[in-house]
Each structure stands twice: as C-alpha cells, then as structure tokens.
Amino acid sequence: MLNPPTFLAPLLASPVAVLGAGVSGQAAARLVRHLGGTAVIYDQKGGEGTVAEFRPGEHQLVIVSPGFTPSHNWVVDARSAGIVCLAELDFASLFWRGSVVAVTGTNGKTTLTEFLTYALNEADIDAWAVGNIGKAFGDIIVEREGGAPNSIAVCEVSSFQAEMLRHFRADAVIWTNFAEDHLERHGSMQVYFEAKWHLFERAVGGEVFAGSSVQRAAERYGQSLPEAAVIDTEDPAGDILLSGTVFDDQPQRENFLLAAAWWRAAGLREPLLYAAARTFQVGPHRLAQIGERNGVTWWNDSKATNFHATEAALLRFGGPVVLIAGGRSKGGDVAGFVQRIAPRVKQVLLIGETRNILATFFGAAGVPHQVCTDLADAVHAAAALAQAGDHVLLSPGFSSLDTFTGYTERGLQFESLVQALPSATTA
Known part of the structure; x- marks a missing residue:
C-alpha cells in the first residue's frame, strides 16, 4: 500500500491535472489512479482521454511532464493560481x-x-x-x-x-x-x-x-x-x-x-x-556495424542526436568516413561542428531540415557533400559512391523529429534500407 506524504494527501482529494499525454504523463496518471485519485490529462494535441484546454480552477495539484518548460503558460497559470506544481519525476520519487x-x-x-x-x-x-x-x-x-x-x-x-x-x-x-x-x-x-x-x-x-x-x-x-x-x-x-x-x-x-x-x-x-x-551489450542504434556490401561497412548510430555524439562516433574510425547527417536543429554552433568534423569526413550525405545549412558549411570547409531528399536517397547515394574499405556511418548529429517519431524509427529505416541493397550482407 502506497501512502502519500502528509503534504500531498489533501491535494489528491481533488482531480489531479497531468500536463502531457506522453510516456511520463500517462505514467503519472496511472500512479494517481493507483493511489485512489482522479487524473485529468491535458494535452494541446488533443487525443482520446485528454483535454486540450487547461482548466486550473478544478485542481489543487498539477503534475508536469518534462516536455513542458517552466515558462509554459499552463504552468505559469497554475502557479499564479496557487496550485502546487510537481515535476513528474518529483511526484513519483515521493x-x-x-x-x-x-x-x-x-x-x-x-x-x-x-x-x-x-x-x-x-x-x-x-x-x-x-x-x-x-x-x-x-x-x-x-x-x-x-x-x-x-x-x-x-x-x-x-x-x-x-x-x-x-x-x-x-x-x-x-x-x-x-x-x-x-x-x-x-x-x-x-x-x-x-x-x-x-x-x-x-x-x-x-x-x-x-x-x-x-x-x-x-x-x-x-x-x-x-x-x-x-x-x-x-x-x-x-x-x-x-x-x-x-x-x-x-x-x-x-x-x-x-x-x-x-x-x-x-x-x-x-x-x-x-x-x-x-x-553486457549496448542497446540498438548506438554505433553498431549493421552490414557489409562489396567491402563497404555500414554503421548505425541513429541515437547520435547532438554534435558531441557524432564527434565521438567519428573518433572510432581510423580514417575519413562517408557520413549521413542532418535532421531537426536543437540549436548550437553548426559552423563550429562542421569545422571540427571536416577532417574526419570523406563525403557527407545530408538529410532533414538542416540539410541546406549544413551544405553551406560543408561547402565552405571543402568537404564533398550531397543534399538528399530523404534517408533512402542518402543510403542509395552512399552505396553508389563508397568504395571497398570505406565506412558509411549514419550519425546524424541532430534530432530525428523532423521526419521520424524518434531515433529508433530512423535507425530501423536505415537498417532496412541497407539490408535491401544488392549484394549486402548483414553483420
């Protein structure tokens, strides 16, 4: 039997607002119900079982999913109304x-x-x-x-x-x-x-x-x-x-x-x-060799969603690689990123929302590059230009959320595309 802390017990007597219908929000709602309380999930995207317009006056406790910033208007409105706001992790840890x-x-x-x-x-x-x-x-x-x-x-x-x-x-x-x-x-x-x-x-x-x-x-x-x-x-x-x-x-x-x-x-x-x-074995989509085709090895590092991860992946190889990079920007110094990795890149195939800005900087750095319409285009282009002894590396350096539901979907599509190449053998 779970017993809430003294300060929390009276707050659970009213319906609890949960901001966000993702993994964290759904889990918070399940915990509230397990405690015998009522949870109302608010999400601006709508969807079954959620409410799209926040009504702070109905609640004494608001549980905030990590997708909500502290400055989000729903969080600000709740605090202005004197409602207790707890991060989802805070609430569960109690x-x-x-x-x-x-x-x-x-x-x-x-x-x-x-x-x-x-x-x-x-x-x-x-x-x-x-x-x-x-x-x-x-x-x-x-x-x-x-x-x-x-x-x-x-x-x-x-x-x-x-x-x-x-x-x-x-x-x-x-x-x-x-x-x-x-x-x-x-x-x-x-x-x-x-x-x-x-x-x-x-x-x-x-x-x-x-x-x-x-x-x-x-x-x-x-x-x-x-x-x-x-x-x-x-x-x-x-x-x-x-x-x-x-x-x-x-x-x-x-x-x-x-x-x-x-x-x-x-x-x-x-x-x-x-x-x-x-x-121990690392999870999928973390710098793993997934196949070989005509002496070219293919590597899936889809989980590399920031500059540091891509730079670390490139250090794994003894020489320049054929890199597939790009996606949705998370901010940061793109020009500096390109300058740092340029010596380790033989050619780059560019995808996603950042492909054009990346093309500008790779061009300035003198790195051969190609702007691709999508990941499939990039894989086929890499297969055409890579030579025996080359490594083709998907290590995007950016978020996948411009095209995919997450890095897992991006990685799985990459593996499927590589496996479908003629004469490909999986690792």
Whole structure:
C-alpha cells in the first residue's frame, strides 16, 4: 500500500491535472489512479482521454511532464493560481522506498543507466532502470508497490526533468559529460548546465561523480566539484580486463570509468563489475556495424542526436568516413561542428531540415557533400559512391523529429534500407 506524504494527501482529494499525454504523463496518471485519485490529462494535441484546454480552477495539484518548460503558460497559470506544481519525476520519487542512483549527461547516460542496472542485477541486487530511459519512474512505483528498502532505482535524468525538481533526492548522482545540446529549449550553454547542476543539488548527503568535461564546465560557470568527484574520462589508460568488451574503447570507456567509481564507493566487489562488462551489450542504434556490401561497412548510430555524439562516433574510425547527417536543429554552433568534423569526413550525405545549412558549411570547409531528399536517397547515394574499405556511418548529429517519431524509427529505416541493397550482407 502506497501512502502519500502528509503534504500531498489533501491535494489528491481533488482531480489531479497531468500536463502531457506522453510516456511520463500517462505514467503519472496511472500512479494517481493507483493511489485512489482522479487524473485529468491535458494535452494541446488533443487525443482520446485528454483535454486540450487547461482548466486550473478544478485542481489543487498539477503534475508536469518534462516536455513542458517552466515558462509554459499552463504552468505559469497554475502557479499564479496557487496550485502546487510537481515535476513528474518529483511526484513519483515521493513513493520510492529504495535508494536512487541518478544518471545524467549530454551523451552516454542511457547506456550507463542500462549497464549499472544490468551489473547490479548480475550481482543479485534488485535494481530497476527508470526515468528518461523510457520506463517512467511512476510505472515502477505502481508495479513494485514502491519497491523494497534494499532496491535501487537507477534513474536517467534529462535536463528537461532536472530543471523543475524540488522533492527528488538521490543517494548518488553520476554526470557523464557536458557538451552542446538542447539549446532550442535552454537558450544558452549556461542555462543548460544549470539545469543539470540542479540534479547535483538533489544529492543531499549523497555522492556525486563527474566526467572531465563536466569539471571544465563547472569552472566556467562558477561552480566547484570535490576533487574526489572528478573522474578522468577523456584520456584513460588501457585496461586489459576490458579487452573484447563494449567498453574497450571510447566513448564507452567513459561510461565504465564512471560506473566503476560509483561501484567502488558503494562498497561493491569490482570483479563483479568486470564480469558484467564482459556480457553486457549496448542497446540498438548506438554505433553498431549493421552490414557489409562489396567491402563497404555500414554503421548505425541513429541515437547520435547532438554534435558531441557524432564527434565521438567519428573518433572510432581510423580514417575519413562517408557520413549521413542532418535532421531537426536543437540549436548550437553548426559552423563550429562542421569545422571540427571536416577532417574526419570523406563525403557527407545530408538529410532533414538542416540539410541546406549544413551544405553551406560543408561547402565552405571543402568537404564533398550531397543534399538528399530523404534517408533512402542518402543510403542509395552512399552505396553508389563508397568504395571497398570505406565506412558509411549514419550519425546524424541532430534530432530525428523532423521526419521520424524518434531515433529508433530512423535507425530501423536505415537498417532496412541497407539490408535491401544488392549484394549486402548483414553483420
């Protein structure tokens, strides 16, 4: 039986407003109903079971999905009316009985969340991956009745989720890295940094761990980290125990180093972590070879939705690659991005809303390029120009939401197109 905190119980007596009908909003509504309350889901897109026009006067509590900014007029109206507003992650965390390890970062946070959860379960510790990874915290609360005191929620937290947190508490926070991303929402790198830094402030009495780029950003924006919290993730020494695992090279080595830092601090046996590393496999659409055709290898890195991820992927290859890039802009210095990757690109096939602006900058950098009508056009163009020994890499550097429902759909379509090429063999 889940018992709400004292301050929350009277607020649940009235219908609870849930802003957003996505994964987080639906989970929040299910949790409200599991508690015996009534949930009203508001979403401007409409849809079955939702209300398109927000009516704040009917509610004492509003649960806000991460897709809503703090300045959204519905959130502002609710606060102006004196209504309690809680982020979806805040609301769910109030009912969790176990401990929380929060994971954030521009890149790598999903893989790190998956790996820590996998390693803990392999060590016979009850652990659940929740949050931005696609399994809302609220759903685990309902399924596990708040979890056991010895359970661990490994919670991936995006900057969208972190910026509104008030009640969420973490026993540890791991911040993988910091690079340009989500400027279409946050407006500046400093605001983006501060949204994630807010998560560190939720580690009251807990421990924090940060990669090298996070330390540099903290110094730039007037924050400081304890010396023991900073892990050298950018120039790690070789580790023969990771040979043959997904963590043998960057960028995945970064994830292992941060996982190991927390693992040791938690008093867990390090051989168990290495054993888990030997059997762990990264999720789909993360820099994986998917096929070979006439001596050309094809790689799917559709999850690379920002500049840093694409740059990290290109470091994987010994020479210039044939790159498929483009999509919906998330803000940031596109010209700088192109200049940084130009030496590692043999030719680029450009897709999505940013294809024309990318063509301008790649042209200025002297990189051969082609503007494509869609992903299928790009794949066929790559197949025509790539030669034996070349690598063709889908690592877009931009959001997929201009054409696809998400990076998964983009990656699946890419794999399907590659498999349909004549003489193609899958990896």
